Structures are given as C-alpha cells and as structure tokens.
Amino acid sequence: DQQVKQNSPSLSVQEGRISILNCDYTNSMFDYFLWYKKYPAEGPTFLISISSIKDKNEDGRFTVFLNKSAKHLSLHIVPSQPGDSAVYFCAASGEGGATNKLIFGTGTLLAVQP
Amino acid sequence: GAVVSQHPSWVICKSGTSVKIECRSLDFQATTMFWYRQFPKQSLMLMATSNEGSKATYEQGVEKDKFLINHASLTLSTLTVTSAHPEDSSFYICSALRAGRRAFFGQGTRLTVV
Numbered sequence: 031d032q033q034v035k036q037n038s039p040s041l042s043v044q045e046g047r048i049s050i051l052n053c054d055y056t057n058s059m060f061d062y063f064l065w066y067k068k069y070p071a072e073g074p075t076f077l078i079s080i081s082s083i084k085d086k087n088e089d090g091r092f093t094v095f096l097n098k099s100a101k102h103l104s105l106h107i108v109p110s111q112p113g114d115s116a117v118y119f120c121a122a123s124g125e126g127g128a129t130n131k132l133i134f135g136t137g138t139l140l141a142v143q144p
Numbered sequence: 145g146a147v148v149s150q151h152p153s154w155v156i157c158k159s160g161t162s163v164k165i166e167c168r169s170l171d172f173q174a175t176t177m178f179w180y181r182q183f184p185k186q187s188l189m190l191m192a193t194s195n196e197g198s199k200a201t202y203e204q205g206v207e208k209d210k211f212l213i214n215h216a217s218l219t220l221s222t223l224t225v226t227s228a229h230p231e232d233s234s235f236y237i238c239s240a241l242r243a244g245r246r247a248f249f250g251q252g253t254r255l256t257v258v
Contacts, residue, residue: 062245073150073237073249074188119188123245131178132239132247134188 033057034122036135044143049107051138053120056101061124064132065094065105068117078105082124110142147171148240150250157228157257165223165253167238173218174240178247179211182235194221228257 035054043049051065061082066074080087080094080103087094093106107114117139121132147170157163167177175196180188192213193201200213212224221240225232233256239247
C-alpha cells in the first residue's frame, strides 16, 4: 500500500528550463510535506517543505505547490541546472498525528541536460 | 543545516555475523530518530522509529529481533543487524528529527553480507 506516489520514475529537462516533479498521496491525515534530493550511496538532503495550511512555499529556485483537495503536490525548479540532476523524493508526515515519521514516495530521477 | 553522521559508510561482513551501525546527531539533540532501508532503484522504506530512552517502534513486517535498535542518548541511535544473511544486504539510512517536523539524514551505510 503505497501512500505516497511519484508516478514519473524519470524526467529529462534542458538546462535553464523548468523542472516539474509531481507527487500524489492517499492519506488525508498527512499534514506536512517535504522534498528531498538524493545522490547514489548518499543520504537524502532536505530541499523544501510545506505545511497543509499553505498551498505554496518558495525558496530560491525551488517552489512547492500543494493541492489538498487533489492530494497532490509538485516541486518546481526554475531555472534548472545540471547540478540539479539527482533523484528527488517527496515525503509526507502526520499519519496518526503522533510520530512525525516520514513516508517517502518512490522517487523521480531528474536529468538536466546542458 | 543540522548534521547527522552515520558510521560506517560501508561494511562487508560474513553471513551469520552481526553488524552495528551508528547514527549521531552532531549539533542538536534528537529524541526521535528513524531507520530506513533502501533497495536498488526503490524508495526509502521506514523500518523503525527510535525513541530516546524507550523501545523502538517497528514497522509492519520488520523483525525486531533481527534489527535491534538502541537509542541510549539524545545524540546516538544504533541499528544492529543480527545474524546477517545475504538478503540483508542493502543501503541503511538514519534520520533525526530536529525541533519541528524536519528530518535530517545521515549519509547512509552500504551493508554487503557475503
């Protein structure tokens, strides 16, 4: 039972263009969402987060949008750079409201072409 | 950002032996840490939640006698893989919760059981 899904296993974008990574979730108890970037054989690095009381959060080139009614969030990277090439995971917490444990999506491999 | 250190970063052990992995929060105290496992090209699967001073909470399907977790202090949690077998070979990652809902990850441990 995959509660957090990233339906695109990979995405290829030209340098300078926008990268849009999507994430869907099924559990309405989730109230906090995060995006992480991960390189092979390394731990994930935090990028940006959003609380369910907001629908948008922006930090530099990264913007996360949350559509609670659709149970959907997306990460926009503008402009995309070759150094952004990595696997991106979305994560959600708040299930049961107690432990703050993160449930991860399956990841999207982003390749930014020079 | 917060620093979480995981040690060792890789280990090779013989089948039947036990391996201990350490996770330390270097610049903050973490009452809650999490242990994840990642198989190649798959998502991070939560194994257990480690709470300082109490027993760990294991996810469904994770053998608590196989994966021993100890959270003896506010800066250290350990995962011991007991009687390791080749199917336990994987990438293990810990994370620590800082104040709020943001989790910071260690660099991961590549375990290979031969």
